[in-house]
Amino acid sequence: MTNATETGHVTSADGTVIGYHRLGDGPALVVLHGQMESAQSHRQLAEALAGTHTVYLPDRRGRGLSGPYGAAHDSEREVEDLDAVLTATGAQWVFGVSVGALVALRAATALPAVRKVAVYEPPLFADGPAPTDWVARYEREMAAGRVAAALVTAMRAARMGPSVFRFMPRPLLEFLTGRMMAAQDGRAGPGDVTMRMLAPTLRHEARLVAELAQTQRDVRADALLLGGAKSPAYLKAALDALERVMPGARRVEFAGLDHGGSGNTDLGGEPDVVARELRRFFA
Known part of the structure; x- marks a missing residue:
């Protein structure tokens, strides 16, 4: 086993370069990160799996090692990007998180x-279209250079963060988010992907969620549905809906974890716990 990381790249169908990190030994597994994340967000999960798998951590478009979004970016481009990684690596197993889980299901x-x-809490909306009323405000705030405000708008729309955030005055929440961003900017090293860098990707993520927000009914692959007991109710409902239309899928809920449960520990994840279930499923 080795935890040494190598980087590589593939070229997607439209010519966009998709970069990835690779570590470990064994059958290939692609981990597709979610919203406001990059390949780095699941480095510790990859380390936990490196003894049994060769783990590929692609950066989805618009961040890290990968090229920019195109003018016609949509869910099909995301599937083409993943297809390019699968073809180059020979991988047949995929673990997707949040928006990355929607892409993995498609x-x-x-x-x-x-x-x-395997998917961790895809933001599906079985009872109607995905909410998009927050996007106009987010766009105005981004255009005005108010990145912290835009992130708060998106976070509240997705009902993410500790429950106390729902009761915190918005100006205070924007101030704290700005301080967090500034601290992260100050300690960022070469190649790090920060919240400030990721903020512009949210407009594209909103489009993907709107496209893919209905329950996936035609998944033929063996499936594992994962989620956290502390996650918002609509994400649990999404897994309930998937379980109904994918009767052969196995479902696991992690006590004490939330939507970031598979990510690095510095952001509240418990990657070792999630890795145990993934090893069992991808055995």
């Missing part, structure tokens, strides 16, 4: 290469 319906798929 890929599992479209790409025969996906034999097993």
Whole structure:
């Protein structure tokens, strides 16, 4: 086993470069990060899996090692990006998180290469379209250079963060978010992907969620559905809906974890706990 990281890249169907980190030994597993994340966000999960798997951590478009979004960016481009990684690596197993889980589910319906798929809390909306009323305010705040305010708008729309955030005055929440961003900027090293860098990706993530927000009914791959007991109710409902239309899928809820449960520990994740279930499923 080795935890040494190598980087590589593939070229997607439209010519965009998709970069990835690779570590470990064994059967190939692609980990597709979620919203406001990059490949780095699941480095510790990859380390926990490196003894049994060769783990590929692609940066989805618009961040890190990968190229920019195109003018026609949509869910099909995301599936093409994942397809390029699968083809180059020979991987047949995918673990997707949040928006990355939506992409993984769509890929599992479209790409025969996906034999097993595990997802952590895809933001599906089984009872109607995904909410988009927050996007206009987010766009105005981003255009005005108010990045912290835009992040608060998106976070509240997604009902993320500690429950106390829902009762905190918005100006205070914006101030604290700005302080957090400034501290992260100050300690960022070469190649790090910060909240400030990720903020512009949210407009594209909102489009993907709107496109993919209905329950996926045609997943033929073996599936594992994962979630946290402390996550928002609509994410638990999404897994309930998937469980109804994917009767062969296994469901695991992690006590004490929330939507960031699979990520690095500095952001509240418990990657070792999630890795145990992934090893069991991808055995």
